[in-house]
Amino acid sequence: MSRAEWNHAPEGAIAVSPLWQWPPRPVAVLKWYSDTWFPMTINLCILALAFICWGLLSPALETASNLGFWVLGIWLRNAVIVTLLAGGLHYWFHGISAQGTELKYDPRPFPRQGRMFSFSDQLKDNMFWTIVSGVTVWSVFEALGWWGLANGWLPSTTFSQTPIWFIAFFFLIPVWESFYFYWIHRLLHTNALYRFHALHHRNTDIGPWSGLSMHPVEHVMYFGTVLIHLVLPSSPVHVIFHLMFYALLAVTSHTGFEGLRIRNKKRVHLGNFHHQLHHRYFEVNYGNLDVPWDKLFGSFHDGTEAGKTMMRERLKSRKRT
Template sequence: MAQTFTSLSAPQVMLWGLLFFGGIYLCFGAAAWLLTKRVLPAAGIGRVLDPRPLQPGQLRRELTQSGVSVLIFGLGMVFPWGLLQLGWARLDPDAGWRQIAVEIIVLAIWNDVHFWINHRLLHTRWLRRFHGPHHRSFVTTPWSTYSFHPIEALMLGNVILLPMVVHDFSFWSLAAVPVFSLFFNCIGHSNYDFFTGVSYSHWFAASRRHHLHHAVHNGNYGFQFTFMDRLFGTRVAADAAEPVLQAFRKKHGATA
């Protein structure tokens, strides 16, 4: 597969990139939507985090912005391909499954570091305007996952470039990054608590933490894990959104 990828032309790489990112976005988004809207509620598993309704036209806006992000991510596959063509990076064609597993773990940790740094920058006054389109989704959906301004998409989409120039990864390790990244991102934006019995600090409570980020618009800049927010003191309190949610419940006569 490594040899096949490097032998493609630039237009072929971009076409396959578009199909890949568009495919995983639609598949994961549809699966998360079906699970959180139909399957899990019917089975009595988990709970909705934010009961407020979606804004008028929100889904159409999210899908439109996500389409632009898919375009950027897909066409952007030419950059890692270009690193290989220039000889600035190499793929390891002989990596065994143990090496691939270790590489994926390392890349997952790096993904969290990279995401926190860029996400924190996007909340500074210089870059905040580029993060605003994503935060228009006060109540998130799985389709919010790629709903970015193009600048934000460029910032988040370069996650594998630095690792590629410092280590010869397997093709499969690098290809896994957008897959697990989108999977966890869909969970984080699902507005659904899948594991109500775990603590707020647990890895499986990522949807709770990211729900709070959208509800209060500061803190919880991390991705799936919590170590970056812990290290830099940017964690949001577990009950930070309660004043907003209680006001909504009171207004609409709800008690839960």
């Protein structure tokens, strides 16, 4: 990719999960998901945080059988978590500029000011929509999950009842997220719904607060992923992890930086160039890399000049039709 266009871009073409390739490549699949989860990854950190929240910062299941102040407690817990994470990453990358522009994808300065943003300020805009709308919708879905499980309205399970399923569910959630996110994202890019999604796309360059900066309608669709628990037996910790995964991964994947560098070494992988391309070009990479819907439907941009050429040709042919 041109360095005039990108301050930093990964080498080579973006790869998708080998899970869907034929003939099967079991070793490649194992490596893909091993790298996604271990040894120290965002996925694993979110999973650990979900168990901490389940054990220490959540209501007892009996308490959740009736709606009450415990719902406010869930909102407060989620608001503190997202503020510490997004605020901490923003402070690191932009407050003290600890990395400068090293590993930053977009060369433009962040955040920006302009009338397109609420309060004419990108950071304030992002923070407002993340906390007021994002955390609220996230917490309502979580509270409804607790309420449904406590009253037996949702299928439930425990580790002692189904140990294999209990563990496997955590690893399947990111795959379901990839399946689900593509389709709601395509819907949000239709003429009927883009007026809601446009709020998120104010951010052509992105920061940690940008990931959950969405219109309330989009937040309902985004966190609606958790409705899968209406049919699959789960535990409260599955619901916590599922929603937390969607919320916090949006924060970490929208930092605008490939990773966090400390003492001249990338310690944690954060940003996703695949999705950064979507914020730049809008009509590519609607999904993510665990389920290759974009490749199947011709909207995949692999981050190379060849990918850019294919994108331009596709958009030209669409205009001609």
